[in-house]
Amino acid sequence: MIQATSDVRLVDEAPHHHELPADHLAEHFQDHIGVGIFGKSGDKDIVFVCTIYHVGGRQWGIQDGAVMQTSLVVSPTDVRTMRDNAFVANRLDPISRCDDFEVVRTDDVVTWRAGQREIVCQPPHWHVVGEHMGVDVDIHIHGQGRSIPYHGTWDKLPTxxxxxxxxxxxxxxxxxxxxVTYHLDEGWAVRERTCLGKGFDVVSLLSAKEGYLWGWVFSEEVKVFCFAQGGSGHFAARVFHHDGIIDFGPEHSSVEPLAAWTDPMTRSRQTTGWRLRMQSDAGMLELEIHTWSRYLFGFHLAKGYTTHSGALGRANGRFRFPDGREVRVDERIAYFEQGFATLLPAA
Structure with missing residues (x-):
């Protein structure tokens, strides 16, 4: 039995869009829950993403509805070169909205349901089950540690x-x-719960010139998160270890591109390798990350659209504590995602 911990409250998983002011609801709202699964099954690497988005407003072109993301990559573990691999993914816009979307809350469970897919929330546990786009899943997620604020706390949402x-x-x-059924031999999860109002549509958020980079490295001893959005000032870098979380500021962190590849589907140049360094009085991290199994997805709104590429690979390096203790990171699962927005208003 996997021990689970989390400070997420059940009320956090219920809808929040109604807390936004009326002008936000008229222009743009996006209230969503999603899970990313990164792991292995036998001799295959696995990336699976499911997100249910409750959306509405002028930017979405509908007053109230839902869209759902399913992304899947199944790739041979021994293939270590980026290539035009097969994947499952979809664009997100109201053309393919889910008309049967609902969120059901009882005393101890919140269930998000769209089509045949459900995300069942019972913190510190979550359950993703059902089929969408030919991908049928039955995955249990067990929280590990406290949640990480991503866009601010829920009490500040109305303002x-x-x-x-x-x-x-x-x-x-x-x-x-x-x-074919793939059973997870190793599986790491990130559950995201966010509500975005007017001015926080994904096209506006990603309109910085250099786009964004969102990455994770997973191991038993340490986990690493980094986020950078060039030209916006938005940045985060964290190391998770058994005794807590270490935050590194932009002045203590660097992300250096090491390799790139031109994707034949988008004809755009994408970085596939990075050197990641974080150093302060709290510790020092050095990692080299390379990715080789990618998928694409995007959002289409009134003011433009976005293009995203997520890729799975491996990380190698080390983390050293101030007292000299060192944790090796050898061939650990890494996921790095990048994307940008194109401002192209609808006619």
């Missing part, structure tokens, strides 16, 4: 127009696709 958090977890279960 700030944005709030949410992320929760690390361990995933177990299975994914079935094209008649």
């Amino acid at each position: 700030a127009g944005v709030a949410g958090n992320e929760q690390l977890g361990i995933a177990e279960g299975r994914i079935t696709w094209q008649g």
Whole structure:
């Protein structure tokens, strides 16, 4: 039995869009819950993402509805070169909205449901089950530690127009696709819960010139998160270890591109390798990350659209504590995502 911990409250998982001012609801709202699963099944690397977005307003082109993301990559573990691999993914816009979307709350469970897919919230546990786009899953997620504020706290949502958090977890279960079932031998999870109001639509958030980079490295001893958005000033870098979390500021962190690849689907140049360094009085991290299994997805709104590329790979390096203790990171699962916005208003 996997031990689970989390400070997420059940009320956090219920809808929050109604807390936004009326002008936000008229222009843009996006109230969503999602999970990313990063791991292995036998000789295959696995990336699975499911997010249910409750959306509405002028930017979405509908007053109230839902769209759902499903992304899946199943890639041979021994293939270590970026290539034009197969994947499952979709664009997110109201053309393919889910008309049967609902959120059901009882005394001890909040269930988000769209089509045949459900995300069942019972903190510190979550359950993703059902089929979408030919991908059928039954995955249990067990929270690990406290949640991480992502866009601010829920009590500030009515005034700030944005709030949410992320929760690390361990995933177990299975994914079935094209008649083959993959049981997770190693599974790491990130559950994201966010509500975004007017001015926080994804096109506006990603309109900085250099786009963004969002990455994770997973191991038993340490986990690493980094986020950078060039030209916006938005930056985060964290190391999670058994005794707590260490935050590094931009002045103590650097992300250096090491390799790149031109994706034949988008004809754009994408970075596939990075050298990540974080150093302060709290410790020192050095990692080299390379990715080789990618998928694409995007959002289409009134003011433009976004293009995202997520990729799985491996990280190698070390973290050294101030007292000299050192934790090796050898061939650990890494996931790095990057993307940008194109401002192209609808006619």
